[in-house]
Amino acid sequence: MRLFACPNCDQVLFFENTRCTNCGQSVGYDMVDRKLVATPPEAKDSAAEFDVSKQGGKTVSYRKCENYAELDACNWLVLATDGQQYCRSCRLSEVIPDLSDPANRSAWLDIERAKRRLIYTLQALDLSAPSRAEDPELGLTFRFLRSTPQEQVMTGHDKGVITLNVAEADASYRENMREKLGEAYRTVLGHLRHESGHYYWDRLVRGSPSLEAFRKLFGDERQSYEEAVKRHYEAGPPENWSECFISAYATMHPWEDWAETWAHYLHMVDTLETAKSHGLAVRIPGEGTKVATDNLVFADYDGLSRSWHAVTVALNNLCRSMGMKDIYPFVLSPPVQEKLRFVHELIRRGAPGVDAVARKVEDRGRNAPAPSTASSPARVSPK
16 A cells, blocks of 8 residues: 555655644645545535545545544445435445444444455456445445344455445454464454455456466366365364465365465555555575565566565564564465466456556556345355
8 A cells, every 4th residue: 555645744644544643734645646645524425525636736626425424333435426325335335334332333433444455456456346336246235244143244255246244343252263263364354355356356267267277276277165164174284285385275265265365365465555655675585685666566476476475574574572472474385376366367367457556667668326224134045
């Protein structure tokens, strides 16, 4: 994620900020230019339009997302010409939990923050994510539900519908599940990135010329998914799983191997864009070679992988200095690197340009309806 700044005083801000902590300027996220822009104090509701100055002296009219203006649950803006009540991210939420329950509201806020980060990265990679209203057949939608004694919610994807158990937003529940399942990593953002992988497998791989290449790397997805799940939870992963897979869960089925690899690739590009924005420079372990991430070209997978290794070693060392466990508990074996390269090249072929920052570097070098609330769950298969 890029570095954001207050448009009034240039104070560094986070992606989620609605107000500058230095000068008090209220801000909103402009998805078109991918930056935080000033919002006037009089724009208190989603009907109030205001102008934002663009390059070249022109101005464009915006409004606050309904969830920003009414619930303080979002910081994205909506083009006034869109005629939409909700921003691009909020329009994708088809079902949300009952917000009259404070626990549900807190969980929903965390989930929506993570979803906006997902949408940010998908946009950066030029991966379209139309809503169901825009594309009933291929559109993407999210359902955030809480389990009840009568029925359990399963986090998963089914034909463009991503369902998330809102309990995953509770740190104690998530940590308990992580330990129970023997996972090294478990976050809300990780869940959303993983499930988006299933969605984009349908969009980018299913029935495409890349399908055979996918099968050579990940395996034949036509094997029974139900039998694979049963086998995985009864016998566990192979003893030497880390030699070929990014996680133990990835060993279950080629679909899960793909989704875990896809999620990891999104982790990489988003974190490296953050490092690039901060001008981070680190040394490659064992080489002494200095890597300046501000020179990173995202179109080059080898450079991306090399920088990723250096950055994650630095991150783990920083965490250990704080008495914390490694933030990056993964090992990227050669087979895993090839799978990540496959994802990288598929995105490059399927979407022109990949990343706005990368395009600029390369050029220089070359001269929807409102979401409904629900207190009862819907059952969705993992795939």
